[in-house]
Amino acid sequence: MGRNVSLEMGELTDTAYYILLSLMDAKHGYLIMQTIEEMTNQRFSIGPASMYTTIKKLLAAELIQLFDDHDPKRKSYIATEKGIELLKEEVKRRREMVLHAEEIFKRKGEQLT
Amino acid sequence: MGRNVSLEMGELTDTAYYILLSLMDAKHGYLIMQTIEEMTNQRFSIGPASMYTTIKKLLAAELIQLFDDHDPKRKSYIATEKGIELLKEEVKRRREMVLHAEEIFKRKGEQLT
DNA sequence: TGTAATATATCGTTTAATGATATATAAGTC
């Protein structure tokens, strides 16, 4: 395995989560970065270094794959079925993280906006 | 600053999120680990190394503080007001992460359960 | 002609997470 590339990815970091989510539709790297910024209203942004290292990992873990968009100048990617399944689990996990907080705030009578 | 201790913590990692959440009520380190395992039904667990390094960072960032439980053999901690505010923001951020996924899955007509 | 936007990629460093290990006390049991 090359540098900075592991096959683990049992749980997705926020960076990997957003990249995988944006690849529910095929996209090339640059468009992934833009889509994430747009989707999160500039609150979450990923630079090229984080993006390309994460893409390598997602490819190695077979959570995304190359997608042929007939453009030799750009590389496009798309989430695999395995990637979509993991993404669903990770959405569920984040829902639970929110629920855990809501429970505790509720029990304490504290407002959670 | 010592080893592995930064003052950043603008966004909470999952580990820091759960530790901070469990410290909405005062607890000592060992109890934090148990509480998180229990709360997440064993799906998320933090070992002593991750916990104590994260506690140091949370202390340095003043998101938690020492809490005197009159037991000289154990150190207890509790979330500060600043910590609670950040926690609320981080709950919100995770809600948005879920919403972003729900939007995309809905648009694609894919089931998300 | 230049310069801003698009597009991909890597190096090297910083930050985060964690396995392994050490230490000590308390509680239960054979």
Add this chain to the structure above:
DNA sequence: GACTTATATATCATTAAACGATATATTACA
């Protein structure tokens, strides 16, 4: 009393993740 399990805190050293800086090339457009 001796032994084991649970409680409790802590650090070292390694692995994994994130990312600033930088390089390169193309396209758009003023």
